[in-house]
Amino acid sequence: MAEAVEKLTKKSEDPSKWYLQLVRMAKLADYGPVRGTFAIRPYGFEIWERVQRDLDDRFKATGHKNAYFPLLIPESYLKKEAEHVEGFDPELAWVTIGGREELEERLAIRPTSESIICDFYKNWIQSYRDLPILINQWCNVLRWEKVTRPFLRTSEFLWQEGHTVHATAEEARAETLQMLNVYQDCFHEAMAIPVLTGVKSPSERFAGAVETFTCEALMGDGRALQAATSHDLGQNFAKAFDITFLDEQQERVHPYQTSWGFSTRTIGGLILVHGDDRGLKLPPRIAPTQAVVVPIWRGNNKGEVRREAEALYSELKDAGLRMEVDLDEEHSPGWKFNEHELRGVPVRVELGPKDIEKGQAVLVRRDTREKEFVDRKELAVRLQALMGEIQENMLRQAAAFRHENTRQAESYDEFKEIIAEKRGFVVAPWDGTAETEQKIKDDTKATIRLLPFERQDGEDLVSGKPGQTAVFARAY
Amino acid sequence: MAEAVEKLTKKSEDPSKWYLQLVRMAKLADYGPVRGTFAIRPYGFEIWERVQRDLDDRFKATGHKNAYFPLLIPESYLKKEAEHVEGFDPELAWVTIGGREELEERLAIRPTSESIICDFYKNWIQSYRDLPILINQWCNVLRWEKVTRPFLRTSEFLWQEGHTVHATAEEARAETLQMLNVYQDCFHEAMAIPVLTGVKSPSERFAGAVETFTCEALMGDGRALQAATSHDLGQNFAKAFDITFLDEQQERVHPYQTSWGFSTRTIGGLILVHGDDRGLKLPPRIAPTQAVVVPIWRGNNKGEVRREAEALYSELKDAGLRMEVDLDEEHSPGWKFNEHELRGVPVRVELGPKDIEKGQAVLVRRDTREKEFVDRKELAVRLQALMGEIQENMLRQAAAFRHENTRQAESYDEFKEIIAEKRGFVVAPWDGTAETEQKIKDDTKATIRLLPFERQDGEDLVSGKPGQTAVFARAY
Numbered sequence: 001m002a003e004a005v006e007k008l009t010k011k012s013e014d015p016s017k018w019y020l021q022l023v024r025m026a027k028l029a030d031y032g033p034v035r036g037t038f039a040i041r042p043y044g045f046e047i048w049e050r051v052q053r054d055l056d057d058r059f060k061a062t063g064h065k066n067a068y069f070p071l072l073i074p075e076s077y078l079k080k081e082a083e084h085v086e087g088f089d090p091e092l093a094w095v096t097i098g099g100r101e102e103l104e105e106r107l108a109i110r111p112t113s114e115s116i117i118c119d120f121y122k123n124w125i126q127s128y129r130d131l132p133i134l135i136n137q138w139c140n141v142l143r144w145e146k147v148t149r150p151f152l153r154t155s156e157f158l159w160q161e162g163h164t165v166h167a168t169a170e171e172a173r174a175e176t177l178q179m180l181n182v183y184q185d186c187f188h189e190a191m192a193i194p195v196l197t198g199v200k201s202p203s204e205r206f207a208g209a210v211e212t213f214t215c216e217a218l219m220g221d222g223r224a225l226q227a228a229t230s231h232d233l234g235q236n237f238a239k240a241f242d243i244t245f246l247d248e249q250q251e252r253v254h255p256y257q258t259s260w261g262f263s264t265r266t267i268g269g270l271i272l273v274h275g276d277d278r279g280l281k282l283p284p285r286i287a288p289t290q291a292v293v294v295p296i297w298r299g300n301n302k303g304e305v306r307r308e309a310e311a312l313y314s315e316l317k318d319a320g321l322r323m324e325v326d327l328d329e330e331h332s333p334g335w336k337f338n339e340h341e342l343r344g345v346p347v348r349v350e351l352g353p354k355d356i357e358k359g360q361a362v363l364v365r366r367d368t369r370e371k372e373f374v375d376r377k378e379l380a381v382r383l384q385a386l387m388g389e390i391q392e393n394m395l396r397q398a399a400a401f402r403h404e405n406t407r408q409a410e411s412y413d414e415f416k417e418i419i420a421e422k423r424g425f426v427v428a429p430w431d432g433t434a435e436t437e438q439k440i441k442d443d444t445k446a447t448i449r450l451l452p453f454e455r456q457d458g459e460d461l462v463s464g465k466p467g468q469t470a471v472f473a474r475a476y
Numbered sequence: 477m478a479e480a481v482e483k484l485t486k487k488s489e490d491p492s493k494w495y496l497q498l499v500r501m502a503k504l505a506d507y508g509p510v511r512g513t514f515a516i517r518p519y520g521f522e523i524w525e526r527v528q529r530d531l532d533d534r535f536k537a538t539g540h541k542n543a544y545f546p547l548l549i550p551e552s553y554l555k556k557e558a559e560h561v562e563g564f565d566p567e568l569a570w571v572t573i574g575g576r577e578e579l580e581e582r583l584a585i586r587p588t589s590e591s592i593i594c595d596f597y598k599n600w601i602q603s604y605r606d607l608p609i610l611i612n613q614w615c616n617v618l619r620w621e622k623v624t625r626p627f628l629r630t631s632e633f634l635w636q637e638g639h640t641v642h643a644t645a646e647e648a649r650a651e652t653l654q655m656l657n658v659y660q661d662c663f664h665e666a667m668a669i670p671v672l673t674g675v676k677s678p679s680e681r682f683a684g685a686v687e688t689f690t691c692e693a694l695m696g697d698g699r700a701l702q703a704a705t706s707h708d709l710g711q712n713f714a715k716a717f718d719i720t721f722l723d724e725q726q727e728r729v730h731p732y733q734t735s736w737g738f739s740t741r742t743i744g745g746l747i748l749v750h751g752d753d754r755g756l757k758l759p760p761r762i763a764p765t766q767a768v769v770v771p772i773w774r775g776n777n778k779g780e781v782r783r784e785a786e787a788l789y790s791e792l793k794d795a796g797l798r799m800e801v802d803l804d805e806e807h808s809p810g811w812k813f814n815e816h817e818l819r820g821v822p823v824r825v826e827l828g829p830k831d832i833e834k835g836q837a838v839l840v841r842r843d844t845r846e847k848e849f850v851d852r853k854e855l856a857v858r859l860q861a862l863m864g865e866i867q868e869n870m871l872r873q874a875a876a877f878r879h880e881n882t883r884q885a886e887s888y889d890e891f892k893e894i895i896a897e898k899r900g901f902v903v904a905p906w907d908g909t910a911e912t913e914q915k916i917k918d919d920t921k922a923t924i925r926l927l928p929f930e931r932q933d934g935e936d937l938v939s940g941k942p943g944q945t946a947v948f949a950r951a952y
């Protein structure tokens with residue numbers, strides 16, 4: 001693998017090649033036999049597990065419970081909400097044979113679960129006393145994709161989908177926004193990814209929603225990633241699936257629904273936001289290994305250094321840090337340094353004979369590559385503090401990058417120039433029509449990522465008509 | 477729901493009807509629109525989550541990592557291991573259309589993942605340095621079933637499947653047995669279900685395995701449930717999928733594999749083992765709610781009792797217990813007692829005006845229905861201790877039931893009589909032939925659940941030939 005590390009394409013030279021190589025070399029994922037399917041390997045999955053745990057705790061803290069709904073959705077269910085089926089139909093995979101028999105009605109593998117869940121909710125909801133329903137599901141979904149890329153766009157992916165039901169429109173809207181904030185907190189606090197939040201334009205709205213809210217992140221190559229979305233479904237699904245309840249006035253009315261999702265796609269975002277020419281860079285909060293002890297020995301002192309490295313490893317592990325010790329005898333320390341940098345381990349702890357003599361160890365940060373000599377007695381405390389510092393610094397760095405790559409465009413020419421040469425987020429007024437939105441997309445491949453919550457008025461750069469500020473970018 | 481509780485069929489009268497009613501009334505699961513599919517509702521799912529966490533911790537403590545492999549398996553992959561496809565083919569669901577196009581090769585929804593995982597392992601394993609591979613996956617699987625019952629037999633179900641690869645046959649066998657013990661520990665310590673462990677007869681072996689080990693539990697109605705299995709796959713899959721590695725002598729050889737699984741089926745076992753005429757009975761270790769505070773008020777003291785109940789709830793929750801407080805004003809205390817007994821909550825904490833006056837509360841155990849008056853100041857400590865006592869007592873009760881329902885048969889007539897009249901486990905020698913095994917099944921519907929690890933010789937009751945002791949039962 002020494003050669004492999006050296007051969008990692010530079011991110012700045014070819015981000016796309018860099019990405020694919022890194023996913024393979026860091027053993028995050030691997031291609032499956034069916035187009036667009038992948039295995040998430042243990043190292044990649046452990047990152048996902050930590051993100052998942054972080055989010056799940058936040059869901060439970062806001063009163064949600066997990067449940068599980070069926071994978072297969074009868075075609076007739078999908079068809080009940082017209083916009084919904086129109087949006088998903090081109091991407092469906094159909095089961096037509098079960099138990100050696102042709103099925104009377106074909107069954108879609110869920111691309112998302114609104115339709116099947118509504119069928120259950122219809123029976124579970126009778127009275128206002130049954131509301132709100134606050135349920136989340138962690139599961140796999142499938143959308144047949146033509147062009148795929150590990151994590152970022154795969155036919156099958158893992159996600160969570162929240163599905164809630166409320167008595168009033170206000171409550172549903174509040175829930176939608178609450179979950180958008182939950183996502184934002186997870187991105188900021190766990191993944192060190194700054195995200196913009198706002199409203200989607202109607203053309204980018206979830207199929208069947210009355211309003212879609214989004215978290216948009218800026219990748220290292222200047223392209224945007226829709227990182228998570230939260231939908232206010234209004235009464236659309238309740239009407240289509242005939243969900244009703246008796247309200248306090250004993251009238252039978254339709255409830256209001258929300259849905260919100262966060263997927264393994266975000267792992268792709270994590271790679272793209274933080275990674276650099278040396279490989280991955282993982283925020284300590286979700287890194288499977290927070291620090292790795294690399295002993296530096298020669299033939300004559302190997303025994304002692306090895307013993308000390310193992311002792312140090314145990315000591316730090318007992319202090320609550322997620323540790324590894326690299327006792328491999330085949331590779332040089334330099335090879336190991338590269339390898340653990342490629343894997344994005346936040347801190348390397350070097351320990352050589354001189355360090356042992358002096359009662360110290362050397363800490364090397366992955367984020368800044370700064371070196372620090374620390375007294376053995378203070379090592380655990382220092383490492384714990386360093387985890388917080390690295391976590392904060394990574395968010396700060398990503399926020400600074402985003403700040404530098406967010407530009408106001410004063411004219412359509414400038415808009416086109418920025419998108420062509422610098423990418424990043426471009427802030428410009430939009431007249432609210434699908435026509436200008438489409439023209440901009442045709443001309444530049446940039447789309448409206450979101451409309452900020454704080455409305456700012458201005459003249460549309462294309463039509464000259466009055467409009468409000470939107471954030472544009474080319475997106476993944 | 478008061479009427480519903482009263483109407484729960486008696487377990488002793490019609491265990492099958494009792495089971496279905498209880499699953500619905502306790503809101504554990506609900507039927508889906510496709511035959512054999514179910515939603516696991518929040519209360520049922522929370523039980524599963526706790527079992528899952530318990531098992532996952534045990535897997536990680538024994539060195540395993542989680543990963544995720546694709547849902548869809550090309551037909552050609554399934555066909556590579558002849559016995560394997562023969563075993564699963566009748567139960568497969570096939571995807572034949574994806575993204576509006578007829579697929580060139582049809583894709584099965586995984587019934588289990590050996591074949592697709594072997595395809596990845598083939599690439600991940602090159603040298604003995606890559607071994608062992610110790611990977612587990614939590615996922616959904618699908619087996620088209622004709623007769624289904626929530627949890628116990630469903631077309632789609634949730635499970636974990638461990639898939640490991642080893643350099644030697646001895647190591648693979650040791651792993652297979654280790655994981656059998658992990659399952660046994662989870663059943664005993666978390667679920668309070670005593671299980672017998674042993675070897676399956678060849679006819680009950682996993683399709684493609686060289687040996688299958690099993691955990692068998694005895695349900696309250698005297699039928700057995702295969703609760704979890706661990707398979708020594710030998711080199712069967714490695715040969716079929718051409719997985720090889722360079723061993724330390726630089727020779728290219730096939731590795732040895734294992735697989736082992738534990739599913740939501742066990743939730744059905746949990747219901748059947750512990751449930752009684754009043755409903756569910758949950759072991760404290762995995763109960764979503766360990767104790768529920770039920771205030772007993774009249775019109776004139778409602779305010780005070782309510783406040784005290786809320787305070788008590790917070791106090792006990794802060795002490796680390798999973799608590800609920802039932803402040804509903806629509807139902808009587810008696811109705812609530814029934815309801816929480818139906819839901820299997822291990823302890824009810826009653827609090828009335830007299831209790832408040834005396835500075836006490838009343839604890840009522842779900843397992844024995846014993847009442848206890850406890851000083852408020854000692855309540856948290858007493859409840860914590862009670863959790864351990866109930867957990868132990870439930871295991872003891874289930875073990876005593878199994879002991880009473882495990883019988884030696886001295887003749888084939890006696891064997892048939894026990895199975896027909898008493899059910900339970902029947903211990904009898906078996907000559908090791910598929911013929912006597914089949915005859916017993918035809919005559920009595922009883923099958924060999926396992927061959928105990930401690931071999932005991934004897935004469936087969938049917939053929940009179942020498943054999944070894946087997947444990948028979950009618951099974952779910």
Ligand SMILES: [Zn+2]
Pocket residue numbers: 239242254
């Ligand atoms: Zn209507």
Ligand SMILES: [Zn+2]
Pocket residue numbers: 715718730
């Ligand atoms: Zn071979």
